[in-house]
Amino acid sequence: MASTTSPTVASAAAVPQRRVEARRLTLGRALIWLAVIIVTLIALFPFIYALTTSFKTQRASYDGTLIPWLQYEPTLANWQAEFGSGGQETMRALTNSATIAIGATIVATALGTLAGWGLGRFKYGIGNRNLVSWFLSQRFLPPIATVIPFVLLFKQLGLIDNVLGLIIANATFTLPFAVLIMRDFFADFPSDLQDAALVDGASQFGVFWRVALPIATPALVAAIIICFAFSWNEFLFASVLALRNAKPYPLMVAGSDTVRGIVFGFVSTRMLIAITLPVVLSLLVQRYIVRGLALGAVKG
């Protein structure tokens, strides 16, 4: 896209320079576009491959071909197996996943937003930074260290193989993210809005509820999506705490290997079912994710 401005006499000498710059700019932009395309393809590749493989017979799944009808005969067999005869188990697992993820998200986001507002707007004796690191430190424990005590605790509370137990567990693990995201957003919240509301007679909670929250939508959405996705995708605790009734979908993915070895089509199908909801959600709320996750960098 060369510059199409018609040169005046005065800038005749400047024209070649501008054209060169425009060309350099275009070359740079083209290179960037190329890099973007390559990166996008790399990001997409496993998903596309899973999609095509899920429609292949086992024999065809070994070929590494990509285009249906042209290179291989697509089949619905894998999908029918998943939703047909095995359908009930699949639906039950998906329902469990949804219940657990929604429950955990509500708890984590509610607690995290409250704490985030507190940590972002007020000063605490112990030190705000210390408190934030304390919240973050919950993520330090390797799973094995929390699994065993959780099993014991939940056994006492009768929460083994119960979605409530998994809701509690996932809320606990995703709470640090909610705190971090909301706190960073609230830290940049303009004080004048807060002060104005207080002058008008609002309570502290009123300021939070009616002034801050509505503006915090981007960060809130980012926090919700992250908590939801992490809870939906969680595997280890589910494998230990859910035995029969509360099995979420990741456990079904784990069961995709058969005696004969991995059936590619089947694995692909399960993988796609497992990832669809969080991924689709992430696409829908895309603009909030980037806006909500600055994590403490410079804000203009």
Place this chain on the structure above:
Amino acid sequence: MKSRAKYFFLMPGVIWVLVFTLFPLLYSLYLSLTNARLGRETEFIGFQNYINLFSDQKAGEVALFSAWLTIGSVTLTMVFGTFIAWLFNHDIPGLKALRAILTMPLFAAPIAVGYMGVVIFNEQHGPINNIIASLGGTPVSWITAPWPARFAVLITDTWQWTPFVFIVALAAMQGIPDELFEAARLDTSSAWSTFRHITYPLIAPALGTVALLRLVETFKILDVPLTLTGGGPGQASQTYSFYAYLQGLRSPFQQGYASAMAYLVVILCIIISSIYFWRVRARFE
């Protein structure tokens, strides 16, 4: 009035964490000081587990692999994520749409990605080896040879987590006022120079937080090595947390020892993050 209200906001979260994390934390500490084992009597043995841990060769090997994986993954994801964010920080049509695709890997369940990795990295029929073969190279033994298996885990983890760095870096970059870029363009036309002197310092706090989060998280990975390579061949791609998991929840069900393993990581993470928060981050605030 104000001083009371602020506790109201903080308390619910703190109480939750205390109830559901303090107990497991303390209980694992207790367990780590015993020889707890499923089906046997538990005895207090003090620091014996920790002493044994230091002479456990297997533990040393998995720790080394975890360290390698962590450093590798954090470095790669930070570099790629920041670079891709820089790419997307330009005013070029169509980027917004593609941005959504870039964030997809982050939201896919690691366990699902691991299983898909089994298909993709499959030595005979997987697409990666197919592509390598069609380009004339020799297929790599992704699952049956130790170093390729380790790289398979590294590649998978990097693929999955680069979007996280990308999102944060991009959000940080887009928060930089345009005037700074204008001013920079007057001084230099080098993109690298602009990045180095303007962009990077301003996004550094966010990158720092991300690096810390990644560091801590990567040391815990379990889902991907479990499904992709099963820790194999042998133990080559077994992470530290994976090994602890096997010790505690699979034979020999040594919960005391596994807890000790886990606690070492906790201490390590506390040290690292303390250093980060007090020395590094303080500079930016």
